[in-house]
Amino acid sequence: MSLTDLAIRPAPARHDTPFARDVIEGLSAARKRLPSKHFYDRLGSDLFEQICDLPEYYPTRTETALMRDIAPALAEAALPEGSVLVEYGSGASTKTRLLLDAAPRLRAYVPIDISLSALEAASAALRRDYPALRVEPVLADFTAAFELPASARGRPLTGYFPGSTIGNFTPAEAAGFLARARRRLGPGARFILGADLVKSEHTLVAAYDDAAGVTAAFNRNLLGRINRELDGDIDLTAFAHRAVWNRAESRIEMHLASLKPQTVEAAGRRFHFDEGETIHTENCCKFTRESLAQIAAKAGWSVQDLWVSPEPEFAVALLL
Ligand SMILES: C[S@@+](CC[C@H](N)C(=O)[O-])C[C@H]1O[C@@H](n2cnc3c(N)ncnc32)[C@H](O)[C@@H]1O
Structure with a gap:
């Protein structure tokens, strides 16, 4: 041969x-x-x-518009100087840029994704557009055990889980995931969660x-x-x-x-x-304000703040 x-x-x-x-x-x-x-x-x-x-897929543009409005408040409450932003299921990291722009003194950004191509493309684009930011991608299945990079150790950590990817879990799995994330991020961690809310069947099915x-x-x-x-x-x-x-x-x-x-x-x-x-x-x-709070509470988090977009309703919660 x-x-x-x-x-x-x-x-x-x-x-x-x-x-x-x-x-x-x-x-x-x-x-x-x-x-x-x-x-x-x-x-x-x-x-x-x-x-x-x-046009039918309202979640991305609705969450993006909401994040544009609340990014300064989120950065103030959840991204102190020297902290590390750890994103679960980061994909193209598009909405993340709103947080990065609002929190220029972040120590590092750790995108975690199971898709190598998405992780590579997003990391390259972020390094180009945010040269002062340390970008440390982790290729992993976030439902299994994985290590955070060394630069995250001893730093204030903030989890970010946008896109209503939490909705891919059953409510029991979602609580389990949030509890593991809480343990992984450690004492004093904060968590920003984007979740879609219940709405008309017609709007949901079309999406x-x-x-x-x-x-x-x-x-x-x-x-x-x-x-x-x-x-x-x-x-x-x-x-x-x-x-x-x-x-x-x-x-x-x-x-x-x-x-x-x-x-x-x-x-x-x-x-x-x-x-x-x-x-x-x-x-x-699809969640209600109450079901989101229940799942967070089961995982040991409490909802510190909740922002909801005008219809079609999409929620972003700050968990502590
Ligand atoms: C619905 S997309 C959301 C992407 C992006 N966060 C957004 O809000 O537009 C889900 C993302 O999570 C990633 N993902 C799904 N399941 C995963 C898992 N078990 N572990 C790691 N990444 C996962 C996918 O590769 C994809 O990038």
Whole structure:
């Protein structure tokens, strides 16, 4: 075998990765499911940025407008001189810039994300635009154990979790996540949480089932990722995107519905689908002021301040 052969031959798919294990477990379950954190490969992260600009997707522009208004107050209350801002699920770090502009004497910014491409692009852009800021990205799954960089030790730490990514957890998981973040950030930590509030079913469903089909492509990319990384043979056109409002659980659910009876192969296994059977791919829980305060309290935080945008309502909470 020549060196050229080695270079052009695709690496064999690994079926012992966290992604492969979740796919095997999730597609073998009686009610098929996949964790939403696996949406975010390079293409998934790019599609998410396109979703943020869609007319139907009100959360990003609503939260951004609210953050623009309250950034000075947040910086005053939560980002003292010499502190470190630790962002969970930072993506493109776009809204973060409003905090960075309002708190120029931050010691460092630590973006944490599972998506390498998003983390690299955001860190490079921030280093260019904020040359005096120490940017220390952490590639990690924030639901698992990870280390903060050394520069965060002994510093006042402020967590930031925007984008209503908290809604991807069930309420019990959200409380568990916030409790772990509280322990990780340590005594005296502050936490800025962006969370979407309950509103009309029409507005909610449109936000997750846009006319241009970008959210459908984002959802189906999970199947594309299985094909690319786990030797899958899934026909993406044989699955339909569904966004449904589950009122009892106060959440939008995203599903991929099989359009026919079919058997697919992935990660060295075969998985059968009945016609209409779905893979549950994401929850986006919607909160009330009360449910947010309850979850925070379960995790040991208390809501120090809560700002809510004009309709469509989106909340930013400062937790202490
Ligand atoms: C809904 S997007 C929000 C992005 C950005 N914070 C915003 O507000 O626009 C969720 C982000 O969290 C990241 N993410 C999702 N699950 C994650 C996990 N378990 N660990 C680390 N990052 C995760 C994704 O890669 C993505 O960048």
